[in-house]
Amino acid sequence: MPSTTKDLASPTEMKLTSAMNGEIDTDTDNGKVKMKKHMGLLEGVAIILGIIFGSGIFISPKGIIEETNSVGLSLVVWVLCGLLSMIGALCYAELGTSIPKSGGDYAYINEAFGALPSFLYLWAANIIFVPTTNAIMGLTFAKYVIQPFFPQCTMPDFGVRLVAACIICFLSFLNGFNVKATVRLQNVFMFCKIGALVLIIIIGVVWMSFGNVDHFQNSFADSTTNPGKIAKAFYSGIFTYSGWNYLNFMTEELKNPFVNLPRAIFISLPLVTGIYVLANMAYLSALTPDELLSSDAIAVTFGNAILGKFAAILPIMVAISAFGGLSVHIMTSSRMLYVGARNGHFPVMLGHLNIKNLTPLPSLIFLINQLLYVRNSS
Structure with missing residues (x-):
């Protein structure tokens, strides 16, 4: 670099x-x-899917069923959360075509409310939110990579942190060295994630075709009517769908954003909604709600219940998903920092570009402070 x-x-x-x-x-x-x-429609879709399809759907999509108390109502909430996310994404499509600037939320706050609110948002995001999110995603990837080497004992904290730090440095280097390579890598991970979830769905469909549908009998029995619990279920669902606004962080690098930005959203959100609902149906076909609630890695538990010795493939899927999500987050967050520095809201040095590779290299280096969060995590 x-x-x-x-x-x-x-x-x-x-x-x-x-x-x-x-x-x-x-x-x-x-x-x-x-x-x-350098990004077309496919790359735009890969950015959105790459961040939405993180490790969450593989690890613990139990917040909704925990609050709804029934299989049927939980699936209804998954569908409605997808529709609400689509509405939000369409608003961002309008913002992205009306204000065709990179930087996402920061750019829109700056345009609508002025310098001070956008300045405060930028500093809070880049000092706290962005590095902690990257650190969590890096640690998640590291845990699933190391787990097969310690099947019967506790993983060493130092090893997990070391792997997380190495992968964050590698992806930061790749983003600074070659944007095209990063985008192509993201396309590969998008297809891998979709393939992994489709595999889970197919396994669930086959399992249900053998008559294993007992968990869907009286599926709305015991459904909660508590408004507070229903609201918390929607909160969990909306959080799982979060990430549909990340393409707006790179609007200036998207070819024909007035066409490709809305199209990427129109393609991504319905696809995500359908896959999320079907994946949860697959999980619930093999696991009872109580088993789902007691699991901290639902895809692994699902695999152990159905796949037997082939269940080891699922932790690999989780690791790939976390890797791809981390790559997208590093790429997009560096653009927000670059745009903020370009506007004078961060040190001007961070608004420079690498003259050979046309990448926001100083911004990527600055975001390496996320390693401090990896080091200090428990």
Whole structure:
């Protein structure tokens, strides 16, 4: 990864050099420089699915059934949460086409409410929320990678943290070295995640075709009528669907965003909703609600109940999913920091680009502070 100052240039300094090479677009009205548009519709869909399909659906999608107390109502909540997420995503599609700037939430807050609220949001996000999220995702990946080596004993904390730190550094390096390689890698992980979930769904369908549908008998019996518990169920569901706004963090790098941004959302959210509902039906076909609630890694428990010796494939799926989600989060969050620095809300150095690779290298290096959260985690 280039590290010398001659490899870094501010947007203004890069305007003449890069525009002559046709690598980036220039806005003749205000003289700003935009990074190269290297993402099409497929890449946009991969960004959205990559962050929504994290490790959560494989590990512990039990918050909804814990609050609803019934299989039938829990599946209804999953569907309604998908519809609510679609509404939110459509609002962001409108924002992304009306304000075609990278930075996502930060850019829209800055445009609507001014400098101070966006400044406060940017600092809170990049000092607390972004690094802690990356650290959690890195640790989740590390635990599932190391787990097969310690089947009968406790995993060493130092080993988990070391693997998490290495994978965060690797993905940060890859994002800084070659955006195209990162995007292509994300496409691969998108298909892997979908394939893993489709595999779970197929196993569940086959299992139910053998007559194992007892858990769906009287599926609405004992459903809660407590408004508070229903609200908490919706909160858990909406949280599981979170991530549909991450493509808006990279709007300036999306080809024809006025077309591809809405299309990516129209494709992604219905697909996510259908897969989530069917995956939960597959889980519930093999496990009782009590077994689901007692499991901390539902996909692994599901595999042990049905696949036997082939159940070892499911922890690998969880690790792949966490890896892909971490890659997306590092890529998109660095863009928010870059845009904020470009607007003068962070040190101006973080608003520079690597002149060879057209990547926000200083922003990626700054976000390595997430390793402190990995080191200090318990």
